[in-house]
Amino acid sequence: MEERSPELKVGVLGAGTVGSQVIRMLTEQADDFEARSGARIRVNKVAVRRLDAPRDYDVDPALLTTHPEEAIDGHDIVVELIGGIEPARTYVIRALKQGISVVTGNKALLATHGPELYAAAAETGADLYYEASVAGAVPVVYGLRESLAGDRITKVMGIVNGTTNFILDAMASRGLSYEEALNQAQELGFAEADPSSDVDGFDAAAKCSILASLAFHTRVGIDDVAVEGITKITAEDMEEAAFFGRTIKLLAIAERRVGEDGKDGVAMRVHPALVPLDSPLASVDGAFNAILIEGEAAGRLMFYGQGAGGAPTASAVLSDLVAAAHHRAFGGHAPRESVYAHLPILDPGTAFTRYQIRMQVEDRLGVLSDVAGIFARHGVSIQSVHQRDDKEPGACVIVATTHLAREADLAAVAHALSHSPAVREVTSAIRVEGE
């Protein structure tokens, strides 16, 4: 280490849960960060909305400003932690255009304006880092962007939203209904008053698109992801899952596979799925995140850790900051946007998956044959069927699990079943993954 490390001025936008932790750690462990990055990282300005807001860590009032420009202009690195698209986008672009490296945890911004930010960074030679945007402390952005750069990734599948995982976990382990579990998540601060971005799957879709663009070297956006949330999952679904040795998780899945035209493409989807209890994904509890990555050479890898929270997310921000500081002090730069593969986005209907369909049918001879016929007519093969009496008289319940089939054919089966005279009601149709 040099005797005098160069000093770097860092501006922080936002001093909420994560921002306060970042500032605390940079202050309390300044010597450690200097040793690790080779530079003295000094928090120079912190832009906040209200100077007197209560904070988890008492930021030196002399650092605070309500003018974000003051925490951007003339700095070496800007840490953006205000979230949302605007004004975050304007501030990040403002920094990058001045050649200031940016560390952000803003998944929405990355998923919608990633290419614009990358271009601005490349133009001035600034770094753009965003480990904290996906899966909190879990270094999966780093993993895909750098440590698996020697492999060809075929699939990324994971649990990337803590709110829905908490809700599903509460339903599975304590038999709660979706509404009860959601209420509890809201009371404990794990879900927002308006939970739609989480429970409808959009947060997971944003992360899915970020992971896919890194994994497949292709520019994809959140709109390329087929999304289904968890709001229709019932206590009965969860009970049924347990009966068959499975649990239900909201999965984000991005795959590189051969499309129907014979060429490689990328398919992305977010939906609840039945996962076998012995899958590593099944035991991911509460606010934890886990991401499985399949590489042609590496085989299957898994990254697991805390997906949210002030300190874990701050850990991700700070590792990015160390990398950016190291580059600033000693040369080199972060990996640029790597979209050389330009793979087409495949129609989600061409994905291969399995369905478990539960339906209420007439309790009469031949009904199973009628039902099985519908599967067969759509070219979908059944792996197992369970039949049992229903509480309702004159009815019984059939639970059919398919073999792998095209998503479009499976959806057509579910649709045809719901319109068949043999079937009173299709009560659930959930995909089966991870087996």
Next chain:
Amino acid sequence: MEERSPELKVGVLGAGTVGSQVIRMLTEQADDFEARSGARIRVNKVAVRRLDAPRDYDVDPALLTTHPEEAIDGHDIVVELIGGIEPARTYVIRALKQGISVVTGNKALLATHGPELYAAAAETGADLYYEASVAGAVPVVYGLRESLAGDRITKVMGIVNGTTNFILDAMASRGLSYEEALNQAQELGFAEADPSSDVDGFDAAAKCSILASLAFHTRVGIDDVAVEGITKITAEDMEEAAFFGRTIKLLAIAERRVGEDGKDGVAMRVHPALVPLDSPLASVDGAFNAILIEGEAAGRLMFYGQGAGGAPTASAVLSDLVAAAHHRAFGGHAPRESVYAHLPILDPGTAFTRYQIRMQVEDRLGVLSDVAGIFARHGVSIQSVHQRDDKEPGACVIVATTHLAREADLAAVAHALSHSPAVREVTSAIRVEGE
């Protein structure tokens, strides 16, 4: 991307299982590697012992040489895959001294001569990468060296040896004895004819010291690791473990903790341990590796994947190669050895762990009290005791599990028990971890 990428000459030392895969992938996916690294990576020379040896991939004979110097001198990057200390050390130093970056998978070399290699690299500005030295395809070196650089690591614990994991797995799942499982591992090529480096724990200890030096920014060597292998584990131990809802794994554990003098230090140990079945480590099967990392801010993270094999290890080598090539072409360099913390190595006897001790005792009134008294006299608190009849007449079996206690005190209890008139024999004493 520039229109013409700079070309980099790579020399490969060794074309065995991993080397062949590296050369195959570099050849078959040359365009991908160029896009990812920004440089044309050309395999220029491959040093082998025998020109006509059979190989997994047909390396162009024009590239082969039996003179390693020809695959080193004048190259941009050297990939060392011959293993062992000498002559690997001489070749790696020869490359680094010329400013040639080195990618190696040689854990023995790193664990014994790491500081010397780091110094040679720093002197000439060359990169030294060694992801493949620990846990095959699992990017844990990258994780500790770069993506967790923003955190203070407190513990690293993992399954890092595939051979012993295969053996223990076979004992647990198929009730084999240690000898039967070892024979099977040898037949299947998972264990060497002389298995001692694996089964006695030395391979895991080398990896443990590499992980610890990265995690704790302190120079440690393999001799600083307290090592116990798996050769004494019996089928009965495994059966007993299952009875208590646990399994036995060989763990490598490196901790940063407060020593008895009140100052932070590093403690490292490798030993078999009882792990609860619901721990993420318990389900790590066969040749897979898993590493848990605890960071002050990040909390608990886990990395999981294939720990050995040609293609997975080649994946790790190639990501290192991409990073080294990127630096060569665009500036910057790999993280240097980071030993600023200079933590002392703590006496392994001061580690805190738990023991499960199984013993055959006289079947008489008061024997449990005698046994419990021995624990008490050493200040070790018992968490649970199970007593049952033994097959042998006049004897019964006591299985006692302790609370957390000092390793030295626990060892003293085991010793005192084996010399107590109440105890016929201490049949096993295994640590309990991961709860």
